[in-house]
Amino acid sequence: MTDEPLLRVSALSKFYGSRVGCENVSFDLWPGEVLAVVGESGSGKTTLLNCLSTRLLPSSGTASYRMRDGQWRELYRMSEAERRFLMRTDWGFVHQNPADGLRMTVSAGANVGERLMAVGDRHYGRIRATAVDWLSRVEIDEDRIDDEPRAFSGGMRQRLQIARNLVTGPRLVFMDEPTGGLDVSVQARLLDLLRGLVTDLGLAAIVVTHDLAVARLLSQRMMVMKDGRVVESGLTDRVLDDPRAPYTQLLVSSILQV
Amino acid sequence: MPTPLVVSDVAKSFTMHLRDGVTLPVVAGVSFSIRAGECAVLGGPSGAGKSSILKMLYGNYAVDEGQIIVQHEGGLIDLGSASPRTVLAVRRSTIGYVSQFLRTVPRVSALDVVAGPLVERGENREGAREKARSLLAQLNLPEKLWALPPATFSGGEQQRVNIARGFITEHPILQLDEPTASLDAKNRDVVVDLIAAKKAAGVALLGIFHDQDVREAVADRVIDVTAFAAGRIAA
Numbered sequence A: 001m002t003d004e005p006l007l008r009v010s011a012l013s014k015f016y017g018s019r020v021g022c023e024n025v026s027f028d029l030w031p032g033e034v035l036a037v038v039g040e041s042g043s044g045k046t047t048l049l050n051c052l053s054t055r056l057l058p059s060s061g062t063a064s065y066r067m068r069d070g071q072w073r074e075l076y077r078m079s080e081a082e083r084r085f086l087m088r089t090d091w092g093f094v095h096q097n098p099a100d101g102l103r104m105t106v107s108a109g110a111n112v113g114e115r116l117m118a119v120g121d122r123h124y125g126r127i128r129a130t131a132v133d134w135l136s137r138v139e140i141d142e143d144r145i146d147d148e149p150r151a152f153s154g155g156m157r158q159r160l161q162i163a164r165n166l167v168t169g170p171r172l173v174f175m176d177e178p179t180g181g182l183d184v185s186v187q188a189r190l191l192d193l194l195r196g197l198v199t200d201l202g203l204a205a206i207v208v209t210h211d212l213a214v215a216r217l218l219s220q221r222m223m224v225m226k227d228g229r230v231v232e233s234g235l236t237d238r239v240l241d242d243p244r245a246p247y248t249q250l251l252v253s254s255i256l257q258v
Numbered sequence B: 001m002p003t004p005l006v007v008s009d010v011a012k013s014f015t016m017h018l019r020d021g022v023t024l025p026v027v028a029g030v031s032f033s034i035r036a037g038e039c040a041v042l043g044g045p046s047g048a049g050k051s052s053i054l055k056m057l058y059g060n061y062a063v064d065e066g067q068i069i070v071q072h073e074g075g076l077i078d079l080g081s082a083s084p085r086t087v088l089a090v091r092r093s094t095i096g097y098v099s100q101f102l103r104t105v106p107r108v109s110a111l112d113v114v115a116g117p118l119v120e121r122g123e124n125r126e127g128a129r130e131k132a133r134s135l136l137a138q139l140n141l142p143e144k145l146w147a148l149p150p151a152t153f154s155g156g157e158q159q160r161v162n163i164a165r166g167f168i169t170e171h172p173i174l175q176l177d178e179p180t181a182s183l184d185a186k187n188r189d190v191v192v193d194l195i196a197a198k199k200a201a202g203v204a205l206l207g208i209f210h211d212q213d214v215r216e217a218v219a220d221r222v223i224d225v226t227a228f229a230a231g232r233i234a235a
């Protein structure tokens, strides 16, 4: 265990003109920690995630990231090329819609292999073997390796997207509603898989979800957002079992059991 | 005797924002300590706040006032004000907890549910499974169930998985919230034996037991929770 966080976020705000995206968000994330961000539609979860993953630049505030060499870097001061490199090597981003995170017209194997090539692997046999291994880890049969994701079900596509993101051994993964568009039974299976992978790989992750059961199962810490602000945060089971903010109480009471 | 857990002047109330912000005081002035090798039992009628106290002592409920001092990895920590990360570390290595019901995790076998806390602490998986097998056998859980996820088990079977999971580690503090409630007499006796073994190993235990026989068999002392009744202090 390291005694330094991986990511430090301080007073992050993003405004769209006069509209608040997210406002004054601060937290630290440690290696191996999964943070769930929950809240109703429009509360700023995606805005925050996109700012953190530098897909969007905030209006104010800072976020620093500890690189593999131990150096702290301020994300919004990096060059575009440096940020792209980080996203390719050290980070993963799992979109709600797999079509946003996959290349739909190349094979499943290539979707996974491409990421390895992006980090410099050029050995075809090894790339293919790693791709096969990762497909099996996300429970996709080896004989589907040459199929395009277009031919896959929603759940399979999402599992493929996860494999594509994890194959390079990232340290931090961003997920926006990873189980969002799926049937309940498919969701459960995906959630199990994610839980297993996150624990086995010791990943740090920030998971946006409106589903408190997902937060309970995947995360150790939780942040509740409303109107762009964090209204409550803490240990996931504490927030869910002893919610203190009025909005969190409403959120928890409006579901049957988590 | 070392005292790994000291509770002083702890208070807890719930403010119900969905009901016009009415405040329900539960306990106040909660003060006691638990020594290594003893089993203290929280006593008092339903609704007195026994489970709430236990949950605060595990970081599951927030604390309004007071301190919960835990000996953790050579230092002292106030659980009431500790960061989430510290609470998790305390749970990993210092305080174990057996809840009243198992929270099932889909697709994980009973054996791995039980072995989980050891694996989390860095023990190798096979060694952890070996200990899990021996505990499940001791608790008379049929061997044919070990490889199955507990979601479909009976209440008593799930509870035995839960107990095995709680007892498998060597945490210096162990909390038990009615671990025997859904068990038959034979398995209640096994739990009594397991508790005795923990005491002998110097573990500090704090529990809630509605079952009179079990309580008499394990309790060194009863902490009367009604002494900490918060009364109807205006919000």
Ligand SMILES: Nc1ncnc2c1ncn2[C@@H]1O[C@H](COP(=O)(O)OP(=O)(O)OP(=O)(O)O)[C@@H](O)[C@H]1O
Residues within 6 Å of the ligand: A016, A019, A020, A021, A022, A039, A040, A041, A042, A043, A044, A045, A046, A047, A048, A210
């Ligand atoms: N590109 C944009 N331009 C203007 N306003 C935006 C833009 N993107 C988001 N917003 C606004 O910012 C606020 C936060 O939106 P965001 O997408 O972060 O919410 P969310 O919590 O992810 O919601 P959902 O659960 O529906 O995905 C909303 O009021 C939204 O309308």
Ligand SMILES: Nc1ncnc2c1ncn2[C@@H]1O[C@H](COP(=O)(O)OP(=O)(O)OP(=O)(O)O)[C@@H](O)[C@H]1O
Residues within 6 Å of the ligand: A241, A242, B014, B024, B026, B044, B045, B046, B047, B048, B049, B050, B051, B052, B053
């Ligand atoms: N999360 C919560 N939110 C609101 N009120 C709560 C919560 N947890 C407990 N309470 C209330 O606190 C009081 C004490 O409950 P607690 O569960 O601690 O009692 P107990 O002594 O364990 O009772 P029992 O013997 O029935 O299990 C009760 O009035 C209960 O309704």
Ligand SMILES: [Mg+2]
Residues within 6 Å of the ligand: A045, A046, A047
């Ligand atoms: Mg969103």
Ligand SMILES: [Mg+2]
Residues within 6 Å of the ligand: B050, B051, B052, B208
């Ligand atoms: Mg109780």
